[in-house]
Amino acid sequence: MGLKIFVDFDGTITRQDVGDSLFFRFGGEKCRELVNKELGGEVSTVECFRGEAEAMGRFNVADVDAFIDEQEIDETFRAFVGYCGANGFPLMVLSDGFDYYIRRILRRHELPDVPFLSNVLSLVDRKENGTARARVSFPQHNEECTCCASCKRNMMLTTCAESDVICYIGEGSSDRCPVRYADIVFAKDALQVHCQRENISYYPYRSFDDILRRLRELTARPHLRHRRRAELNRRRAFSEEA
């Protein structure tokens, strides 16, 4: 039985939602309108992201990179990655954000080897004056689901064996689905409220330091257990896919 750890990126590893703030900064009011429509269920997340990339238009790549480089992360995340590595707990970042900034931020914080799965943002139509446009694509999209652009549930379940104990760490709306399938849940902010409402047992946290301490306690016990309801949800997901 192995412990596998899955972590949301925006707002969990980073202090703020980098995707949202990037689109708001470079795509303006149109992006706020799209996000409101998405929250109201008028457009899907994929449609929202396509519209936001379009709204960015032609931009200066160096400005976008400088904006990304200003983004702060939870400074205890690096020690947490070290703890997982030292104890043989595979850690993977699952994001409904974009590879372009995730890769850049992880590299800048000397964490280039942390694996992640996410949506893809490519720079296209680059000009010599240093400008480009953004093109987005969704390799992890689940056609049968409209709640997210990249399906965290599928990314998580396809990389786990039945015996694995799944730990999920998150904070926002794209984490609501995956926590249903996780044995150990760490939640803060909106996800904490969601877990309370849905009766999903969770540990509150403020930083990765809190999570590290709790995992130390949990893994010191003789057996890590599956959460009964998560196990049933996983079985149901697999039988639906079959």
Ligand SMILES: [Mg+2]
């Ligand atoms: Mg998030």
